[in-house]
Amino acid sequence: MLSLGFCEGERKVGGDSMNALVVYYSRFGNTRRVAEAIADSMESRGAVRVMSTDELTPSDLKGSNLVVMGSPTHRMRLPEAVQSLLKALPKETLRGKSFAAFDTSYRLSALLASFTAARKLARALRRVGGRQVVPGETFLVVEREGPLYDGEIERAMAWAESVWRETSES
Numbered sequence: 568m569l570s571l572g573f574c575e576g577e578r579k580v581g582g583d584s585m586n587a588l589v590v591y592y593s594r595f596g597n598t599r600r601v602a603e604a605i606a607d608s609m610e611s612r613g614a615v616r617v618m619s620t621d622e623l624t625p626s627d628l629k630g631s632n633l634v635v636m637g638s639p640t641h642r643m644r645l646p647e648a649v650q651s652l653l654k655a656l657p658k659e660t661l662r663g664k665s666f667a668a669f670d671t672s673y674r675l676s677a678l679l680a681s682f683t684a685a686r687k688l689a690r691a692l693r694r695v696g697g698r699q700v701v702p703g704e705t706f707l708v709v710e711r712e713g714p715l716y717d718g719e720i721e722r723a724m725a726w727a728e729s730v731w732r733e734t735s736e737s
Protein backbone atom coordinates (compact mmCIF):
# COMPACT_ATOMS: atom_id res chain seq x y z
CA MET A 568 0.00 0.00 0.00
CA LEU A 569 1.55 3.28 -1.05
CA SER A 570 -0.39 6.50 -1.11
CA LEU A 571 1.30 9.81 -1.63
CA GLY A 572 -1.57 11.90 -2.92
CA PHE A 573 -3.00 14.69 -0.83
CA CYS A 574 -6.70 14.73 -0.40
CA GLU A 575 -9.50 16.74 1.06
CA GLY A 576 -9.13 17.21 4.78
CA GLU A 577 -5.35 17.40 4.40
CA ARG A 578 -3.82 18.69 7.62
CA LYS A 579 -0.83 20.94 8.06
CA VAL A 580 1.83 20.74 10.75
CA GLY A 581 3.69 23.99 11.30
CA GLY A 582 2.84 25.04 7.76
CA ASP A 583 3.90 21.72 6.20
CA SER A 584 1.47 19.11 4.93
CA MET A 585 1.21 16.03 7.12
CA ASN A 586 3.15 13.16 5.69
CA ALA A 587 2.88 10.02 7.79
CA LEU A 588 5.00 6.90 7.68
CA VAL A 589 3.80 3.70 9.35
CA VAL A 590 6.66 1.26 9.93
CA TYR A 591 6.21 -2.23 11.34
CA TYR A 592 8.06 -5.42 12.09
CA SER A 593 5.95 -8.58 11.98
CA ARG A 594 6.78 -12.26 12.13
CA PHE A 595 3.30 -13.80 11.79
CA GLY A 596 1.38 -10.93 10.16
CA ASN A 597 -0.59 -9.54 13.12
CA THR A 598 1.46 -6.37 13.60
CA ARG A 599 1.36 -5.87 9.83
CA ARG A 600 -2.46 -6.04 9.92
CA VAL A 601 -2.57 -3.42 12.66
CA ALA A 602 -0.11 -1.19 10.75
CA GLU A 603 -2.21 -1.43 7.61
CA ALA A 604 -5.38 -0.59 9.53
CA ILE A 605 -3.66 2.47 11.01
CA ALA A 606 -2.56 3.57 7.54
CA ASP A 607 -6.06 2.96 6.13
CA SER A 608 -7.53 5.10 8.89
CA MET A 609 -5.10 7.95 8.19
CA GLU A 610 -5.37 7.75 4.42
CA SER A 611 -8.61 9.71 4.28
CA ARG A 612 -6.85 12.64 5.96
CA GLY A 613 -3.52 12.95 4.18
CA ALA A 614 -0.43 11.28 2.77
CA VAL A 615 0.46 7.94 4.36
CA ARG A 616 2.98 5.26 3.49
CA VAL A 617 3.24 1.90 5.20
CA MET A 618 6.32 -0.31 5.06
CA SER A 619 8.11 -3.04 6.97
CA THR A 620 11.34 -2.41 8.85
CA ASP A 621 13.12 -4.47 6.15
CA GLU A 622 12.18 -1.92 3.50
CA LEU A 623 12.92 1.19 5.55
CA THR A 624 15.67 3.57 4.40
CA PRO A 625 16.88 6.78 6.13
CA SER A 626 15.31 8.92 3.39
CA ASP A 627 11.87 7.46 4.20
CA LEU A 628 12.19 8.86 7.71
CA LYS A 629 13.52 12.19 6.49
CA GLY A 630 10.50 12.76 4.27
CA SER A 631 7.91 12.22 7.02
CA ASN A 632 6.73 14.52 9.79
CA LEU A 633 4.80 11.78 11.60
CA VAL A 634 6.30 8.34 12.18
CA VAL A 635 4.16 5.54 13.62
CA MET A 636 6.18 2.47 14.55
CA GLY A 637 4.89 -0.94 15.58
CA SER A 638 6.45 -4.19 16.73
CA PRO A 639 5.43 -7.39 18.45
CA THR A 640 6.66 -7.88 22.02
CA HIS A 641 9.23 -10.67 22.13
CA ARG A 642 10.49 -11.94 25.50
CA MET A 643 9.19 -8.80 27.23
CA ARG A 644 11.23 -6.58 24.93
CA LEU A 645 11.78 -5.69 21.28
CA PRO A 646 12.66 -8.35 18.69
CA GLU A 647 16.38 -8.29 17.88
CA ALA A 648 15.80 -7.05 14.33
CA VAL A 649 13.99 -3.99 15.69
CA GLN A 650 16.63 -3.38 18.36
CA SER A 651 19.36 -3.39 15.68
CA LEU A 652 17.44 -0.99 13.48
CA LEU A 653 16.87 1.44 16.35
CA LYS A 654 20.49 1.26 17.47
CA ALA A 655 21.61 2.18 13.95
CA LEU A 656 19.51 5.36 13.80
CA PRO A 657 21.65 8.50 13.90
CA LYS A 658 21.15 10.67 16.99
CA GLU A 659 18.88 13.38 15.57
CA THR A 660 16.90 11.18 13.16
CA LEU A 661 13.49 12.26 14.50
CA ARG A 662 14.36 15.81 15.53
CA GLY A 663 11.33 18.01 14.75
CA LYS A 664 9.13 15.00 14.00
CA SER A 665 6.16 13.54 15.83
CA PHE A 666 5.89 9.84 16.57
CA ALA A 667 3.61 7.23 18.07
CA ALA A 668 4.43 3.65 18.99
CA PHE A 669 2.35 0.49 19.22
CA ASP A 670 2.85 -3.21 19.72
CA THR A 671 1.05 -6.50 19.59
CA SER A 672 1.27 -8.57 22.77
CA TYR A 673 -0.51 -10.99 25.05
CA ARG A 674 -3.02 -9.60 27.48
CA LEU A 675 -0.68 -10.08 30.42
CA SER A 676 2.06 -7.93 28.87
CA ALA A 677 -0.48 -5.19 28.23
CA LEU A 678 -1.42 -5.25 31.90
CA LEU A 679 2.26 -5.00 32.82
CA ALA A 680 2.84 -2.18 30.36
CA SER A 681 6.50 -1.78 31.17
CA PHE A 682 7.10 -5.10 29.41
CA THR A 683 5.60 -4.10 26.08
CA ALA A 684 7.47 -3.34 22.88
CA ALA A 685 5.55 -0.05 22.54
CA ARG A 686 7.13 1.25 25.74
CA LYS A 687 10.60 0.31 24.53
CA LEU A 688 10.01 1.67 21.04
CA ALA A 689 8.91 4.99 22.49
CA ARG A 690 11.99 5.25 24.65
CA ALA A 691 14.25 4.61 21.64
CA LEU A 692 12.41 7.07 19.40
CA ARG A 693 12.54 9.81 22.05
CA ARG A 694 16.28 9.19 22.28
CA VAL A 695 16.69 10.13 18.61
CA GLY A 696 14.78 13.39 19.11
CA GLY A 697 11.19 12.43 18.34
CA ARG A 698 8.19 14.00 20.09
CA GLN A 699 5.68 11.39 21.29
CA VAL A 700 2.13 12.59 20.53
CA VAL A 701 0.06 9.95 22.38
CA PRO A 702 0.90 7.18 24.86
CA GLY A 703 2.03 3.90 23.33
CA GLU A 704 -0.74 1.41 22.63
CA THR A 705 -0.93 -2.38 22.74
CA PHE A 706 -3.14 -4.49 20.48
CA LEU A 707 -3.85 -7.97 21.77
CA VAL A 708 -3.22 -11.34 20.18
CA VAL A 709 -4.91 -14.51 21.36
CA GLU A 710 -1.86 -16.74 20.83
CA ARG A 711 1.72 -16.46 19.57
CA GLU A 712 0.76 -16.56 15.91
CA GLY A 713 -2.48 -14.66 16.43
CA PRO A 714 -5.14 -13.98 15.61
CA LEU A 715 -5.80 -10.54 17.01
CA TYR A 716 -8.78 -10.42 19.36
CA ASP A 717 -12.03 -9.26 17.81
CA GLY A 718 -12.30 -5.48 17.81
CA GLU A 719 -8.55 -4.82 17.84
CA ILE A 720 -8.47 -3.61 14.23
CA GLU A 721 -11.27 -1.14 14.97
CA ARG A 722 -9.43 -0.03 18.11
CA ALA A 723 -6.26 0.49 16.02
CA MET A 724 -8.18 2.66 13.56
CA ALA A 725 -9.58 4.79 16.39
CA TRP A 726 -6.10 5.10 17.93
CA ALA A 727 -4.76 6.22 14.54
CA GLU A 728 -7.36 8.99 14.47
CA SER A 729 -6.17 10.26 17.83
CA VAL A 730 -2.54 10.14 16.67
CA TRP A 731 -3.41 12.17 13.59
CA ARG A 732 -5.48 14.65 15.57
CA GLU A 733 -2.84 15.20 18.25
CA THR A 734 -0.15 15.69 15.60
CA SER A 735 -2.09 18.10 13.48
CA GLU A 736 -3.29 20.18 16.43
CA SER A 737 0.17 20.56 17.94
Ligand SMILES: Cc1cc2nc3c(=O)[nH]c(=O)nc-3n(C[C@H](O)[C@H](O)[C@H](O)COP(=O)(O)O)c2cc1C
Nearest residue numbers: 593594595596597598639642643671672673676711
Ligand atom coordinates in the same frame (compact mmCIF):
# COMPACT_ATOMS: atom_id res chain seq x y z
C1 LIG B 1 10.02 -15.46 20.46
C2 LIG B 1 8.73 -14.84 20.93
C3 LIG B 1 8.66 -14.26 22.19
C4 LIG B 1 7.45 -13.67 22.63
N1 LIG B 1 7.43 -13.08 23.86
C5 LIG B 1 6.29 -12.40 24.23
C6 LIG B 1 6.25 -11.64 25.44
O1 LIG B 1 7.21 -11.57 26.20
N2 LIG B 1 5.11 -10.96 25.75
C7 LIG B 1 4.03 -11.00 24.93
O2 LIG B 1 3.03 -10.37 25.24
N3 LIG B 1 4.03 -11.72 23.79
C8 LIG B 1 5.13 -12.41 23.41
N4 LIG B 1 5.15 -13.10 22.24
C9 LIG B 1 3.94 -13.13 21.42
C10 LIG B 1 4.00 -12.04 20.39
O3 LIG B 1 3.64 -10.81 20.98
C11 LIG B 1 3.14 -12.40 19.19
O4 LIG B 1 3.77 -13.47 18.54
C12 LIG B 1 3.00 -11.21 18.28
O5 LIG B 1 2.14 -10.26 18.84
C13 LIG B 1 2.50 -11.60 16.92
O6 LIG B 1 2.78 -10.52 16.08
P1 LIG B 1 3.24 -10.77 14.60
O7 LIG B 1 2.19 -11.63 13.98
O8 LIG B 1 3.28 -9.44 13.99
O9 LIG B 1 4.59 -11.43 14.61
C14 LIG B 1 6.31 -13.70 21.78
C15 LIG B 1 6.40 -14.29 20.53
C16 LIG B 1 7.58 -14.84 20.08
C17 LIG B 1 7.65 -15.44 18.70
